[in-house]
Amino acid sequence: MRLAYDTERGALMSGGALETHASLAAMARLDRLEAEAVYILRELTHYARPALMFSGGKDSAVLLHLALKAFAPAKPPFALLHIDTGHNFPEVLEFRDQRAAEAGLKLVVRGVEESIRRGSVRLASETASRNAAQAVTLLEAQQEFQFDALIGGARRDEEKARAKERVFSHRDAFGAWRPRAQRPELWGLYNRHLAAGENMRIFPLSNWTEADVWAYIAREKLALPALYYTHDRDVVRRDGLLFPITEITPPRADERVERLPVRFRTVGDITCTCPVESFAANAEDVLLETLTASVSERGATRMDDRANAAAMERRKLEGYF
Amino acid sequence: MDGATFFRPTQNWNGEQVRFMTAGSVDDGKSTLIGRLLLDSKVLMRDQAAGLDGDADEIDLAALTDGLEAERAQGITIDVAYRYFATPRTSFIIADSPGHEQYTRNMVTAASVSDVAVIVIDVARVEQGVLRPQTRRHAAVAALMGLNIIVAVNKMDLVGWSQDRFDEVRGAFNDVAGILNIKNIAFVPVSAKRGENVVHRGGPDWYQGPTLVELLEGAPRKQSLATAPLRLPVQVVLRDGDTRLYAGRIESGAVKPGDKVRVGPGAFAATVAHVRVGGAGVAYAEVGASVAVELSEDRDLAQGGVIADTEVRYARRVVADLCWLDENAWVPGRRYRLRQGALETQALIEEIRFVRDVSNLDNVPSSELKLNDIASVQVAARDPILADAFAELPGTGAFVLFDADTNQTAAAGMIREIVQ
Incomplete structure (x- = not known):
């Protein structure tokens, strides 16, 4: 796929054509992924009350x-x-609120804390991971606002269960994913139809890889929260991961706190998201590290997915993204 | 395993991306083959390869792609799984499609987003030159959807790399291909389990041809549709002050300011004033681009309409090949929702011309259409649809049928002839 931007037209028409053509070709893969995602997002006009899941993380x-x-x-x-x-x-x-304001879009925030107060979520302990509880709060928010379509930044390269999900993932009234009953998804002719009470989860970044995301962030010069880039942080080594030390995640008695240059590859719940050692100071550096990484994104950073091999599948069956 | 084994090769940011699907009968070794491709092209991360230590006979490569608990318990693949890997030359997206009969519809899904089909055949299961019904069905679907085919004759190590057995499979497949009118086929003898002729060379002296990955790298691409007639289905009409912008993805052809077009379904003449991508003006955009187009004239064009070249034709009645995907069989006289491009309208299957019997690939008369059937039908649409043949314009020559009551995706259609 080729696009000739107005600003580059002159070069295309002049002696610089060869060079410019080469740079256009180099963009081809990201242009294709961008065009596909834009196409998917424009499909959303079918729905009465769609919402985009926005955490302030890099994918969102x-x-x-x-x-x-x-x-x-x-x-x-x-x-x-x-x-x-x-x-x-x-x-x-902070980044979440700032970007929402810049985009001029209404931001709805619903907290797991509120579900805990209501009693619809009970946690084993105060510091337990709240990732699983998110599904409950999500469904409550969905009912409160009557959202019929939720757009998520999940990618198929992240995890085994995600690799099997459709771009338009149909959910029943309980938000549950039914892998055996997925609708066939042909060409770009998405089936957007819903019965009353049902909803759709839509994943425009399905075909992107972690490297694609970083290449796109670099190309588009997107702002991100600073913790995606190298910074010094107190961590302990736990279960082969670097574990961040914060007020709600204190070190255990036998653990030694170290201050290391780290960055986060994913940003989620503090209690289960771990940074990696890195000196990468910008998106280009991160892209290089990503291309030479030897451990997958979730494997390196997510304690929740390591609980067992089917952790993500089970959470999705319960309405998780 | 040694960490260095999993150092990823530099991804090719400049090259093409080849999307291919895998298909084959149950237990012919599709998932193992994909596991082998991922393992030997060194895209697997250490954590994803954990548990794969051990000698070749013990490695459960299929476990890499059989993602769901339910699948591991039953030892089968339930649904299409998408995988990503790259060689120094080419990047790939794999759609891993299950062979189990009840999930054949997923192969249709995978085929619709692929350029090439890799059909895996267990050499030991081809007896007296007869392919298994699922293999024939998969060949038929790949042919229907216009894919090039690579046949990976698998488990060759179990028959001592017998050239006779390989030739027997090739002969049997070529017989089927002749009936299906498939032109581009390549054959490669492999052992997915032992990793021979998949990424690395191996196997017998009598085979000196390319490995599977080399075949994929050199696979004939679908012809670029950049020079084909313009088809731009309108997904949404955007506004910039008083200006109307028609937004959609170019399914074929290209567009630039000054182009004379027809806007449909009324086929009114119009001129392209500006083309925007992501809000910025562009001088040219082609097939695959998501654009927003401003016209010089004020035309009646809404969501579901099409901006097309000046030769565009519409029809209300077409002959199409149909893959039935729904567990509910077709009900004569019932109206379905038809989606072509950005348009949804009602449609009626007026006549089943024949159903293709996949056991012998004969065309047989039938009055019913049920799950996994492949048929030639006449379809009538309430609103005019683009009269585009799938073979020339796959983006708009394709349509799907939805069941208006259950919302299930009922069928995939490919237009072959225009009736009126």
């Missing part, structure tokens, strides 16, 4: 950027929704 930042492009110069016809576990990094929440 890419998703928001794509949504702004898809509907430019108009505003995307959906709200932003964040299910806050109450254990998020403050700088990520």
Whole structure:
């Protein structure tokens, strides 16, 4: 796929054509992925009350950027929704609020804390991971606002269960994913239809890899929360991962706290998201590290998926993203 | 395993991306083959390869792709799984499609997003030159959907790399291909389990041809549709002040300011004033691009309409090949929702011309259409649809049928002839 931007037209028409053509070719893969995601996002006009899941993390930042492009110069016809576990990094929440305001979109935040107060979520302990509880709060928010379509930044390269999910993932009234009853998904002719009470989860980044996301962040010069890049942080070594030390995640008695240069590859609940050692100071550096990484994104950073081999599958069956 | 084994090769950011699917009968070794491709092209991460230590006979490569608990328990693949890997030359997306009969519809899904089909055949299961019914069905679907085919004759190590057995499979497949009119086929003898002729060379002296990965790298691509007639289905009409912008993805052809077009379904003449991508003006955009187009004239064009070249034709009645995907069989006289491009309208299957019997690939008369059937039918649409043949314009020559009551995806259709 080729695009000739107006600014590059001159070069294309002049003696510089060869060079410019080469740079266009180099963009081909990201252009294709972007065009596909924009196409998927424009399919959302079918729904009465769609919302885009926006945590302030890198995938949702890419998703928001794509949504702004898809509907430019108009505003995307959906709200932003964040299910806050109450254990998020403050700088990520700041970034979330700032980006939502810049985009001029309504931001709805619902917290797991509220579900705990209501009694619809009970945690084993105060510091237990709240990832599983997110599904409950999500469904409650969905009912409260009557959202019929939720857009997520999940990618198929992240995890085994995700690799089997459709772009338009149909959910019943309980938000449950039924892998055996998935609708066939042909060409780009998506089946968007819902019965009353059902809803759709939509994943425009399905075909992106972690490297694609970083290449796109670099190309589009997208802002991200600073903790995606190298910074010094107190950590302990736990179960082969670096575990961040914060107020709600203190070290255990036998653990030695170290201060290391780290960055986060994913940003989720503090109690189960771990950084990796890194000196990468910008998106280009991270892209290089990603291309030479030897441990997958979730494997390196997510304690919740390591609980057992089917952890993600089970959470999805219960309505998780 | 040694960490260095899993150092990923530099991804090819400049090259093409080849999307291919895998198909084959149950237990012919599709998932093992994919596991082998991922393992030997060194894209697996250490954690994903954990548990794969051990000698070749013990490695359960299929466990890499059989993602769901339910599948591991039953030892089968339930649904299409998408995988990503790259060689120094090419990047790939694999759609791993199950062979189990009840999930054949998933192969249709995988085929619709693929350029090439890799059909895996267990050499030991081809007896007296007869392919298993599922293999024939998969060949038929790949042919229907216009894919090039690579046949990986698997488990060759179990028959002592017998050239006679390989030739027997090739002969049997070529017989089927002749009936199905498939032109581009390549054959490669492999052992997915032992990793021979998949990424690395191996096996017998009598085979000196390319490995599976080399075949994939050199696979003939679908012809670029950039020079084909323009088809731009309108997904949404955007506004910039008083200006209307028609937004959608170019399914074939290219568009630039000044182009004379027809906007449909009324086929009114119009001129392209501006083309935007992501809000910015562009001088040219082609097939695959998601654009927003401004016209010089004020035309009646809404979501579901099409911006097309000046030769575009519409029809209300077409002959199409249909793959039935729904567990509910077709009900004569029943109206289905038809989606072509961004348009949804009602449609009626007026006549079943024949159903293809996949056991002998004969065309047989039938009055019913049920799950996994492949048929030639006449379809009538309530609103005019693009009269595009799938073979020339796959983006708009394709349609799907939805069941209006259950919302299930009922059928995949490919337009072959225009009736009126």
